[in-house]
Amino acid sequence: MTTENKENRRGVTRRDFIKGVGVGGGALVLFGQFGVHSAAWALSGEPALKMIVVDYGKCTGCRTCETACASRNRPVSVKGKELPGLGNPIHANIRVHSFNPDVDVAGVCAMCADTPCAKACPVEPDPRGRRAFYRDDATHTMRNDEKRCIGCQSCAKACASQRTGVIRPNPETGRPEGMCTLCGGDPQCVKRCPFGALSYVEVRRDRKFYGLGPEKIAAELARNWYGTTSFGGAQ
């Protein structure tokens, strides 16, 4: 009996340890990559922003978040009534990237304080100081002024090269898509995740994995979970 209890306890500890690796802790490992980032936060003087945070240890890769996001952010008109859509994942602003060995990384806008995406926008600021791509002061989300956007994809390129890469140029217009709207303060991905892997919280600036692209996160998780960094596949 004693042995069994001991074993159980050991089991839980091991599991908790493994899970813990997916959340935070050991922030120093990737300090180089987000050191600059957190400095930007400190300099920006802005209060900490609330954003969607992923617990990679709890995420199962089921993609329910994608459908919940798309359903809310791509409403449809049915008999003259606006209703949530059917949730086609292609229109989701949160996107699950799957790797082999089995790692799933849900990527979502990091709401960076220093907005490299907006800074990359070449469109002349309007009288309110907004480029075509800008941060909405009320919601703190990134938005695009479709009327002024020239479809040059600079915002998407900046995001991909410097941060998470969630901004996708529309294949036809080149205009940016994939920015998190926070669903008016009630993010549906958080609400619908069956595993409690997503939360809508104030971020720690030095949070592990903060603002990184899915490939980098996946590599780190694969190393921690499986002791390997070799996964094939493309972007």
Next chain:
Amino acid sequence: MSAKPGYYGKILNVDLSTGKSETVPVSSRDLDLFVGGQGLGMKLLWDRLKKPGVDALSPENPLMFIPGPFSGLPVPSSSRTCVVTKSPITAPMASDHPHASTVTYSNMGGFFGPELRFAGYDGLVITGKAKELSYIVIDDGKVEIRDARKFRGMRTDAFDKAFLEELGDRKFKTVYIGPAGEKLVPYSSIIHTAGRAAGRGGSGCVMGSKNLKGIAVKGTGQPSVADHERFLAALEKARKALYGTAYAKSWAEQGTARAIVGNSKAGTESVRNYREGTFTEADKIGGDAARRDVWVRDIACFCCPLACKKSGVTKGKYGGVVHDGPEYETGVMLGSNLMISDMPGLLKAITVIDDLGLDQISTGNVIGFLMEAYEKGMIDRKFLDGIDLKWGSVDATLAMIEKIAARDGVGELAGKGVAGLARHIGQGSEKFAIHVKGLELAAHNIQANQPRGLSYATASRGACHMSGDNIAMQNRRAMLDSTGMCFFPTFEPALEEPMLELLSAITGHEYDKKEFEKAGERIFNLEKVFNYREGFRRADDRLPDRFFEDAFTIGAKKGAVLDRKEFETMLTRYYKDRGWDPESTKPGTAKLKELGLDFI
């Protein structure tokens, strides 16, 4: 022509002989009557194979990937795709047709079915045979057949990575075969995203016969629903029935592996080539042990709140990344059925079988049969190419797996399954050759479980663990596997009403429990008609002698054995209740008419 709600009303047909692909309409009536998945696949097979005895490995035999009306919508656990084709494994005792075999269907989770629907199709049908090893890329309406020769012989895990790298876009969802499928080992599987498989019934062999290494699909569309508001309301209810429940959590905690210990205790596990129902070392390979020593992650299929799949890592001689399990079927067939209780060794065997693209269940069953024949002195070490195939030996098991996949030496014969092996070995070995109609039994043992015995005997693809234990459940399962929903969440009674509500809201066809089972009965009957036409009769619905002769000697069900007379009585009642002739098993015309199968 507007399609039936919930559907596109079209399938994609790729002919590998001509290289031509085209969309083919599916009538609203067929969609209404046969729904999708297993059912629609059966109807398409019936329409295309107009005569019995078509060689399963001929270009004529269609290989079909059919999602269902739930696929591509955010319905919980709507991840399944059914692979339907004519079986390269099964055979009747006697038939006028040289290549007679049953229909086969194999149902897999993951993301392929939903993606096929995003791409704009209710199904994918592949016919013909490519001149060289090829793969198919489907990107919405764009379909291409490309050369895959450089991937020849590649194992599935390496190919999973190499294929995506070649495609250059991680959004593609892929299925593929391993070296075993390329070599036409009859019980080859089709693998999807490392560790998910359409394993049973030889669909990987049929894919290999078409010179098809892989299929990639991605899409941007989504099917419509008949009643949008009703759908959203029912979706809400379905989520509520599962999210955060103790039921869902128990699946996430151990998946199907929980039953490895549970069924051993209950005396219903396949142990030592089905000789026993209890494995005294089950706890070493069960869910608790795996959770403690192996698993690092719970993994879910598309929109599934259960997350029954696990990945992990093992250390030591057999160490490595584990995509798959142990699950109940894989853990028992390669574990307790072979008396293997070494967890890393068991997981190595499971990993290698997936990597080579073999069916876990048939492979474990075949090796168990050989171990018993070797122990009994019916075959010697020379017969086994020097492999010392003793109970519990991981190394011998691994060596045999490689032989089977390569069709090398004894592997050529072992690849024919236990029916073929018993014919070759003789000496009474057919008594413990555990198959029905040529398809090996799965991990549920039956000396102490007569209803499951009936299920194995009468299921349409041979000994199938996915069919039900009575007529109502058989019908229900046939229908469930036609909808695109996984059957794991459906054990939760609270899901029943929202599930039927969702199906009605999507298709515009009103389903209650009765109507749902009726559709399943129709599907099951068409399968039976197909098999009957091939020459399958009552004598083919038999169980191996072991279950009537070898009573369990250990465990909670010690002494359990089936009674032959009782079983035959049960079978007769089964046929009568089905509306089939109890002598010939031919479905009665009255029954067929009642089910709307009067086109037969």
